[in-house]
Amino acid sequence: MGFQDSKCFPKMGVSATRAATQPRFIQHKKEAFWFYMFLSIVYDHVIKGFGYWTEDMRDEALEPLELNDPDLVVVDVGGGTGFTTLGVVKHVDAKNVTILDQSPHQLAKAKQKEALMECRVIEGDAEDLPFPTDYADRYVSAGR
Template identity: 80%
Template sequence: MASSMLYGGQHLTLTPKGLGFNGSDLHGKNLLKMNLVGRNCNFRSKTLVVPKCSVSVPRPASQPRFIQHKKEAFWFYRFLSIVYDHVINPGHWTEDMRDDALEPADLNSRDSIVVDVGGGTGFTTLGIVKHVDAKNVTILDQSPHQLAKAKEKEPLKECKIIEGDAEDLPFKTDYADRYVSAGSIEYWPDPQRGIKEAYRVLKMGGKACLIGPVYPTFWLSRFFADMWMLFPKEEEYMEWFEKAGFKDVEIKRIGPKWYRGVRRHGLIMGCSVTGVKPTSGDSPLQLGPKVEDIETPVNPFVFLLRFLLGASAGVYYVLVPVYMWIKDQIVPKGQPI
């Protein structure tokens, strides 16, 4: 079932809010049970057996990891933008994964107004403009180096490309029909604020689609994840969406084919979460001041230490897909890896 969910792109609604995890095994021998509702299935409610989401509590999102800071992320992508499309995407964010993850966004009208928040090099946007006219799509990112790569792509020439902050979007309330964000939430110091902004900029009936990493269960992967950037648990995504005011919140698992459904190491692009804005106006959620402002001075020594430690931890997640690909080549098909 784990593999079918990953490869088949099954839509899931997790209920109730407290998932009641039980059972433990990092290698999938003893799998825990979770109540799930499949949207495109022949049953209304059924208990399915799926891999465990986590075996320990991750660092709270309020305690940012070393690269889960705006300035650190800015400089991290200053260098990563050079090889992003050629090194990161092949291991963590392939075209088939992208198309699978965007399917629940319901990009079914060429005239839809779409914002791609944290759009980076425009890789996800290339999937969006298959279904929506490029002139109706805005790519926003805080990294000019990433956006420079997006500007070079011919299918995106008519897109609006702007620099901006995912936690303080430069769009009016009730502006867009669709909000898409892929591979961005892991760098947000305050993910709840970013999702609240997604709610605000959408029109009534508009849909948000947020694609991001999943928290690992293997102890070494957890260690490096908590050093590098935010890897939320699936129930955290659901809670953030619901608190922001979204309805019909669903989660869809995605991942590279060569992982064969294995999720214990965490997946940098591991799930696609969607929610519908039920009414016009701002989110009912009230938040205080920003957790972090890019204008606030940063101690250069602290910045350098966080940057070096976080970037070093990120190397681990460049090696993990290589390791999984090798295992996929060696271990006979049909056997767990």
């Protein structure tokens, strides 16, 4: 059985829509804007403090990217406060790293981190990347 035939996944080009009666925490980008405005205040403390996304977990998750060259161009899609980006810049020059997120509040937190000062920071939509095809050597999205 191929991917297209799997009952677990929708066929390519056909979106799996959520039933209107099924509740969602965040339904639209406008709601996400307000959600992350408030969450950005405590975001880094929450994800690390409760062991939800630790530095060790982050670093292990980044290993398959083979960030073995400081000259790689990397985009952290949905980079938020830069927690995952901090793992990237351990191996890649910050000037070669872009953090993209829809939340200006999350990005404001990323800009305050010393190690990320040279990163390019873009407020943008992960569903409409503002880059040409094959812009970066690596793309990462931690999707916590």
